[in-house]
Structure formats: C-alpha cells, structure tokens
Amino acid sequence: MSGPIATYLDELDDVLAFDPGLSRRVRAEIESHLCDTAEQVGEADAVRRFGRASDIARAYAEAALPDRLRRSCVAAGLLGVATLLLMRLRTVVLDIPGGADPLTWFDRGGLVAALACIGAAWWMASRRRIALVRRWLHFAAGSLALSVGASLVRAFQGASGDSAHALIVGTALIELLLLGGLMAQLARLDRYARRLAL
Amino acid sequence: MLKGHLDAVLLATIGDDALHGYAIIEAIRARSGGHFDLPEGTIYPALHRLELAGLLASRWVQPNGGRKRRVYALTDSGRQSLVERRAGWQSFASGIDRVLGARA
Secondary structure, three states: OOOHHHHHHHHHHHHOOOOHHHHHHHHHHHHHHHHHHHHHHOHHHHHHHHOOHHHHHHHHHHHHHHHHHHHHHHHHHHHHHHHHHHHHHHHHHOOOOOOOOHHHHHHHHHHHHHHHHHHHHHHHHHOOOHHHHHHHHHHHHHHHHHHHHHHHHHHHHHOOOHHHHHHHHHHHHHHHHHHHHHHHHHHHHHHHHHHOOO | OOHHHHHHHHHHHHOOOOEEHHHHHHHHHHHOOOOOOOOHHHHHHHHHHHHHOOOEEEEEEOOOOOOOEEEEEEOHHHHHHHHHHHHHHHHHHHHHHHHHHHHO
16 A cells, blocks of 8 residues: 555554554554545545644543553552562461561561552542652552562561472562563553653 | 534434444534534544543444444443433533523
C-alpha cells in the first residue's frame, strides 16, 4: 500500500510509539476508516478530514491516561499488600526475631513508607495530579524494593533447612514478579506522561 | 459546544446497534441534519475512552468480501449511563428553555 493513507498511517505509528499495542489497534481501525472515506472523496481529502496525526495521538493518550493511572495504582497496591503478607508469612513460619538492626529497620520502615506512598498516589490520582502520582509511585517502588531485599536477607540469615529456603525463594519470586509488573506499569505511565508533556 | 456532550452523543448514536466508527460519524451527521460535522479523527479516541470506562464493548467483524472493521456496542453500564445522561440533558434543556422563554 502506498499513497497519502499509507504515509499518514506510518506517521501515526511514529507518534503512537509510546504504546505499541495501542498503535497496532489504532492503525488497523483508522486504516479501515480512511479507506471508507477515500472511496467517497479520495485519499488526500480523507487524510485531511481526519486530522493531524500528532493531535490524534495526543487525544488517544489523554483518553487512556485514567486507565493507565488506575493500573499503576492497582499494581502498586497489590505489591504493597503482597509484600506485607509474605513478610509476615516468612516471619511467622521461620520464626525470625525482630530487633533494632539496620536490616529490620529497612524491612519494616521500607514497607511502611511504601504503603504511605501508595496511599498518597491513590489520593493524587483521584485529583488527577499526574506528576505527583508518578513521583509517589516511584518512591513506593523504591521503598518496596528496599523492604523486599532487606526482608529476604533477614529470612536467609535466620533460615535453616531446605523447606525454609524453598519458602524464601518462592515468596521472593512472587514479590519480584509483582515488582517487575509495577515497574512495567510505571514505565508505560511515564511514556504516556512524556507524550502529554505532563 | 458539542465537546462537553460528545460522550452522550456517541452513546445515543450507537443505541441498540453495533456500529463502526465511520457509520457512527455518518449517523451523527445525518441525525443532526449536518449541524454536527465533527473532525473525524476526534471520534476514535473518544470511543476508546468510553470502552476503557466500560461503557462500550468492541469487536472486529468482517462481512463476506468486505473490509474488516471494529464495531462498538453499549454495555449494560453504557445503557445505564445513557439513561442518566438523557435525564440530565432534559433537565438542563428544560431549565434553559424556561430562562430564555422568560426573557423573550
């Protein structure tokens, strides 16, 4: 395919590069629309009537932003709750003693800080303060990573036997998967925010 | 002026049908007697937003020998939202009528 429609669709791909999945969907749908219109008025007019690709991309980013915010906040909330539960599970099953050592402080303090940041992010999301949501979610991810790392070191230090190590590795994998999911959501949210210059 | 009512216009235009974007634009143009000749590209992001909000559902269809198209239909939430938006609009329009009528 060549001509004004193909050129326009390629331009649309470029400006929607911040979300490849959305770009594929939009391309297929808009190509169909432009071909319908072109049968009535020709390709050049069909493209002209549709609007500038950069404006369309911005409108799509604005349309999808609330959903991106919600997904990021849900991912952070899930990770926060999972970290809390898995930390408690390790502490109870492995009978890990508490104390005033730095590892315990990082473990518990990191989790408390992360939960506070997630709460702040939810609140900011309800007020559509996008830049602040991103900032709080990045703080939350960092605090959770610190808490998870410290918790795992504490668990390994106090663990003995294969079943204890299996528990630690299993729970660590769950936490790392959720942390990866949160980081992926944040990366997508950041790309949307850059597209909208927020 | 239409911008603040675009979502309601889209939901009402789709109604009980399953329509693709091009057909929705044509229907809006026809129903409004040509008053609402929207820039065509503005419709698709709005449809996407309504779908993400759970008010619309979409699927690809390809009639025999025809072009593949994504069609949109109202969900249960979309139908409920349309009822509420219609009631809100009728109340608003009635108030405006009374105000403008009183000054005439």
